[in-house]
Amino acid sequence: MAIIKEAIKQLLSRPVTLKYPFERVAPPEGFRGRPVWDMRRCIGCGLCSKICPSGAIEIIGKGKEAKIKYYVDRCMFCGQCAESCPRNAIAMTSEFELANYSREKMLYEYEREF
Ligand code: SF4
Ligand code: SF4
DSSP: HHHHHHHHHHHOOOOOSSOOSOOOOOOOOOOOOEEEOOTTTOOOOHHHOOOOOOOOEEEEGGGGEEEEEEETTEEEEEHHHHHOOOOOEEEEEEOOOOOOOOOGEEEEEEEEEO
């Protein structure tokens, strides 16, 4: 009897799921999505690359001329890079819809504009 009661209750209630992508919820505060680099702040120390547990950051060159390659398909959004950057050059955004058919499009490149 309890199961019939529960079935009727569920039939009359609104679904808890959303019709994504037509319906969306905003990510909660503190959500860690794609990290982004502010190359005006970066000094090319390489710490973010060294600390990244999934090898998602590659540094080419040194100092202020360093270029950064970030592979979003390797990233696990732990936020270690942003936490460890001595210059606060990395910010974790709330961007999470990052899938793509091409791995080439999952590479983000950053370099300082002199
Ligand atoms: S840790 Fe910060 S300053 Fe150092 S290379 Fe990475 S982004 Fe640049
Ligand atoms: S968020 Fe974590 S996994 Fe992603 S690039 Fe930064 S340190 Fe690497």
